[in-house]
Amino acid sequence: MPRKLLKFLILFDNTSLLYFPGQFLSGRVLIELQDDTPALGLHFHVVGEGVVRVRTPRQERVYDKENYIDFRMRLLGEPGQGPSVLSPGIHSFPFKLGLPLGLPSTFLGKHGWVQYYCKTALREPNGLTHKNQQVFIVMNPIDLNLEPAILGTISGQETFRCEVEHKFGVSCVGSGAVICKVTLDRGGYVPGESIGVSASVSNRSRLTIKSTKAALTETITYMARGKAVQTEKRELAVLTRGKIRPGEKDEWDNEQLYILPLPPTNLRGCHLIRINYDVFFIVEPSGLQKEVKLQLPIIMATYPLRSADDENGNKSGTHYPSTLPIFRPWLEDKSQD
Secondary structure (H helix, E strand, C coil): CCCCEEEEEEEECCCCCEECCCCEEEEEEEEEECCCEEECEEEEEEEEEEEEEEECCCCCEEEEEEEEEEEEEEEECCCCCCCEEECCEEEEEEEEEECCCCCCCCEECCCEEEEEEEEEEEECCCCCEEEEEEEEEECCCCEHHHCHHHHCCCCHHHHHEEEEEEEEEECCEEEEEEEEEEEECCCEECCCCEEEEEEEEEECCCCCEEEEEEEEEEEEEEEECCEEEEEEEEEEEEEEECCECCCCEEEEEEEEEECCCCCCHHHCCCCCEEEEEEEEEEEEECCCCCCEEEEEEEEECCECCCCHHHHHCCCCCCCCCCCCCCCCHHHHHHCCC
16 A cells, blocks of 8 residues: 655754744644545644653652643644645645743753653544654753852852861861862853862861862752652762872862753753752861861853953853754653554
């Protein structure tokens, strides 16, 4: 039996597939037919959703979902009307939709996601339905120039400085203190930039410090029914230094932690997934003493600062996703389609 449907595609006018809230999502559904084909309708559906799925240690499934876009339209046919006959050849059905403001950015995680996609279905009178879908990416920009509380330009560097004096104790005899001061060059960045870490570690104890480390970390918290149900933590970039013997001091002078492409802080507009970034400075003593850890929260944005930073060679650039996510979790529920 010859195949009547040769092509059935969703084509966006924006070939990068990257959109911002408030922009128009436009394109066309393209159908190529070999023979005359009766059709009851061509349905088009735009979906934006946030989903959290977690399996507990007791193998219980925790699920929550919120919708950001649920837009349906008919590109061909009207309810109650008979079938239309599509002739052989190529047929193009345009669509256009204004994306709502405040949409959270696309995100794929181990236990949840924020995804946007279009679905289309061509229904024939014989009950046969042809389906296709296409993912698109939404980036809700965070502009560092609009985050004055993050920049430290108003309140000085205090926001991004951390200082601790930690005393080690062995039995009943005090073994002295380690004084550690850490400063970041600012508190907000975009992927492609580097975080400048300065630190002073003074070892006034009797113990040798094995190493010091600065680490950029990402923490993803998954929420369901108003409660945190799962957390992911990972180190994204690390700098390490060696031993500091008793009585010695080590200075970090604007050491650079490079930022790979990352989703922005907090997925603004999503209430199920929280993303936070921190720089941790860790002092690891010898022996059985517990490590000293200083935490400096930062914001990950999408638009860099417009300032005199450009005189440093314009080291930064806004990095957007250049490829689509391959993992599409919602397809797992459609294996019978």
